Amino acid sequence: MNTILRVEKISLGRLNVNDTWEESIPHINRGNRRKVLCLMIYGFNIPLLLGKGYDIIVKVQQGVPLSSSTMIIDFIMAVILLGMIIHFTTLMPVFTSSYWFTTDGIKISRLLKKTLNLPYRTISKIEIYEKSKRGEEIPKKVIRYAKESINNLRDVGFKMDDYSNDDDSVAILISGEKIYLISPSYPRVFAQKVQKRAKKIPIKLVEITSKGKRERPF
Secondary structure, eight states: OHHHHHHHHHHHHHHHHHTTOEEEEOBOOOOHHHHHHHHHHHHHHHHHHHHHHHHHHHHHHTTOOTTSHHHHHHHHHHHHHHHHHHHHHHHSOOSOEEEEEESSEEEEEETTSOOEEEEGGGEEEEEEEEESSTTOOOOHHHHHHHHHHHHHHHHTTOEEEEOOSOTTEEEEEEETTEEEEEOBSSHHHHHHHHHHHOTTSOEEEEEEOSSOEEEEEO
């Protein structure tokens, strides 16, 4: 009897450990377009912000009143530049996003963005878009196919939150009235693991080719 009780306690202990279980989801590295976008945002705005900050310091040392029109304009410009940096950084996927499977859902994280936890029970559908061949040149009109589903959802009131790293591989997670974009390195493996953890979530696979697209349930 004592042996049975000890086994039960060990089992309960393991359950407690599993409550905090996480598995990293391999993700595609940040694409060149996003790197250029990051350089444009920071390379243009930060020098201007630093220059404006330097102007303010010099004017303060010269005894220019803080309430003067020139100081007020400088402060306003500095706030606008700082606001633009924060706005574009949080709105656009300029930094690499990371993803994890957790005990009850999918966790999404990116620098300067709030970490998201999407429980499986809140995910109503997943659509996976991938190139049939990595490195294949895809015409612009074909790439548009991958955006049709997103645009259709946005037209009926869904809001988009882009955590993708590149356009070569995009998975759309539909949760409530929001759609989340992520970029798993191995979309099919990602779909298989989701199905093991939440069999009720419908998953659609869309292969993008140079001739068009192929859709099928996963």
